[in-house]
Amino acid sequence: FGLDFSRNLIEKAKKKSNKIEFFCVDMNKINKQFKNKKKFDYIITKRSIQNLKSWKEQKSFVNKINLYCKKNTKVFFMESSFTGLKKINIYRNKLRLKKIVKPWHNLYLDDQKIIKTKFSKIKLVNIKELFSTYYFSSRVLNASINKKVSYDDPLNLIGWKLPQELIKGFSQLRLYQFKFK
Numbered sequence: 001f002g003l004d005f006s007r008n009l010i011e012k013a014k015k016k017s018n019k020i021e022f023f024c025v026d027m028n029k030i031n032k033q034f035k036n037k038k039k040f041d042y043i044i045t046k047r048s049i050q051n052l053k054s055w056k057e058q059k060s061f062v063n064k065i066n067l068y069c070k071k072n073t074k075v076f077f078m079e080s081s082f083t084g085l086k087k088i089n090i091y092r093n094k095l096r097l098k099k100i101v102k103p104w105h106n107l108y109l110d111d112q113k114i115i116k117t118k119f120s121k122i123k124l125v126n127i128k129e130l131f132s133t134y135y136f137s138s139r140v141l142n143a144s145i146n147k148k149v150s151y152d153d154p155l156n157l158i159g160w161k162l163p164q165e166l167i168k169g170f171s172q173l174r175l176y177q178f179k180f181k
Contacts, residue, residue: 001038003030005051027052027061040068043075050079050106058107059117062178066121069180075122077176082108084129084172088139091170095144114176123181129171134159136170 002022004010010022027048043065052058065075085108089099102108111127137159142149149156164171 001040003027028057030061031064031067038068039070039073041070041073043068043073044078045076046078047080049077050108052107054107055110055113058109059119062122063120065178066119066180069122071180073180075178075180077109077178078130079174079176080106080108080172081111081174083111084132084135084170084174087169088135088172091136091140092143095140097140097143100139108172109174109176111174119178121181122178124176125179126175126177128175128177129164129168130173130175131160131164132169132171133162133164133167135172136167137162139170139172 002010002013002020003025004013004022005024005026007024010024013020014022049058049061052061062077069075080102082102085100085102092099114124114127134156138149138151138153138156141159142153142155145155146153
């Protein structure tokens, strides 16, 4: 199953795979649209929860996920982290670089809120940084050297090729892993 809020993206995805059943769904209404609640082995989001408008909506969505979990379901949320962006901006400030502001339509996840929250029948297992070395080299180092940065700048490419755990704490993109309790 594949879900997205954008009908246009659903149509594009349908052209790439005929083995997946796609649905255009508002995440806040997922329970109403899937009344017969199918259970899944894996549940994965990619930059979806961060598009919900408030922590209350984000928390509510995470709490609803358990309705679709089997005993051993693995749940992965690949979402942007406020915690990572904050650290990037601390170092950008030290180098007198302009603060990076998240897109207006995103509410990046706050790692501390995720850690402290007791969710309904679902438990946080791990938060894994993705591409921390790359984010540091591209958002801090390269930005301090080059006035106009492009994705294929040599320093960005080097940051991509290096071990991503070399520099920790800078990844805006994180993998939040949960399991059904």
